[in-house]
Amino acid sequence: MGDLARLLKESWSLVEEHQDKVAGYFYARMFLSHPDLRELFPVQMDVQRTRLLSAIVTAVQTLEDPERFDDYLRALGRDHRKFHVAPEHYEVVGGSLIEAMRAHAGEQWCIEYDQAWADAYAMIAARMLAGANADQNPPYWYGEVVQHERRSQDIAVFTVLPMQPLEYRAGQYLSLEATAYQPRLWRTYSPANAPRRDNTLEFHVRALGAGWVSSVLVRRLRVGDMIKMAAPMGSMTLDRRSTRDAVFVAGGTGLAPIKSLLEELTRYNRTRWVHVFFGARTREDLYDLAELNRLAARYPWLSVVTACSDDPTFAGERGDISEVVARYGPWNEHDFFxxxxxxxxxxxxxxLAELQVPSVRIKYDSFNG
Known part of the structure; x- marks a missing residue:
């Protein structure tokens, strides 16, 4: 595996600066050779262009961690059922990927790199297919929007009721598609609640620039609309066996999975102190502060610290939330989310690395929307 990983890294370094061109060539080759694949992808390809490529590269980077590699790819295979991907499509994707890289790598590309990517992609496809084949769930769930509330100019909180139960763990994320507005465009969002008896899921979304999906979910989605939700993914979940106190650090709508984890803790926690640090640019962006303060008032083990990085009128902490966390502590005996x-x-x-918090105690969820 070590030699394979070396060849993959070496060859990727030849094309890394040209990712957009590689992605463009990749899709062109795929659609030219198999025009029927075009209908699996969104009408607007500008945002989509690098997503499949980055998913493959992420998968390749997990090769050196076999357990993570296996879990990630099986989950990715389950997730890709939402695209109606068939086994024969994997072969087309693999061939197009290698052609695209070879076309943009220059004279340093060699047959060993061809073979390394073919071998790596075969492993990736096998695990994704195994994950897809083992999944007994539907490819996606339909859900009805039962509540929708604008919390600020570009933030909305809305609640969805799935048409059939959707199992997930607090801290995980799902892909959403606003079917009536942007078909075949999926974006990932974390439910802001732990699983509930009524099966509802709450989502917190910020409209980002020209974000095709986020702006629809914030500005156009209405009560009664239907959306699609794909299989849950992610490992930022609670370990009930841990007795360490916990620190939750949330930026903006990154509060959603933190709220989900907090809701789970309210059901059983009696012994762990929990510190929430919630940061945003301005006071308006602390869109869920009232609910956080209600939770802190109700549960004595919970404390909440808020901060704004760009609001001189804010009465709480000032600065980036990472800097604010560093002012408190010490934290080297805590679990971090x-x-x-x-x-x-x-x-x-x-x-946290500067503060010498061991990386094995840190779980995180990073997003761009």
């Missing part, structure tokens, strides 16, 4: 934008999560992980 971090959720927010990619930049926020990276900053927090760097700060």
């Amino acid at each position: 971090v959720s927010g934008s990619g930049a926020m999560v990276r900053a927090t992980l760097r700060k």
Whole structure:
């Protein structure tokens, strides 16, 4: 596996700077050779272009951790059932991927790289297919929007009732498709609640720039609309065996999975102190603060610290949430859960490394929307 991983890294370094071009060539080859595949993809391909490529690269990067590799790919295979992917499609994707990389790698590309990617992709496809074949659930669930509330100009909180029970664990995330508005465009969001008897799921979404899906979910979605939800993924879940106190660090709508984990803790926790750090740019972006404060008032083991990075009128802590966490502590005996934008999560992980928090005690969920 070591030699394979070396060849994959070496060859990827030849094309890494040209990812957009590789992605464009990849889809062009795939659709030219198999035009029927085009209907599996969204009409607008601009956001989609690098998603499949980045999923494959992420999978390749897990090769050196066999257990994580297996779990991730089986989950990815279950998730891809929502696209109605058939076994023969995997072969088409693999061939197109290698052609695209070879076309943009230049003269340094060699037959050993061809073979390494063919071998790696065969392992990836086998595990994804095994995950898809073992899944007894439907490819996706339909759900009805039963509540929708705008919390700020670009943040909405809405509740969905699945047409049939959807099993997941607090802290996981699902892919959503706003069927009536943006068919075949899926984005991942974490439920903001632990599983409930009434099966409802609450989602927190921020509309980001020209985000095709996020802007629809915030500005156009209405009570009574139907959405699709795909199989749950992610491992930012609670270990009930842990007796360590916990720190939850949330940036913006990264609060959603943190709320889900908190709800699970309210059902059984009696011994662990839990500290929540909730950061945003302005006071308006602390969109769920009233509910957090209600939870803190009700459960003596829970404390909440809020911070704004760009609001001089805010009475609480100022600065990036990673810096605020560092002002408290010490934290080297705690379990950490971090959720927010990619930049926020990276900053927090760097700060926790400086504070010598062992990485095995940190779980995180990074997103771009």
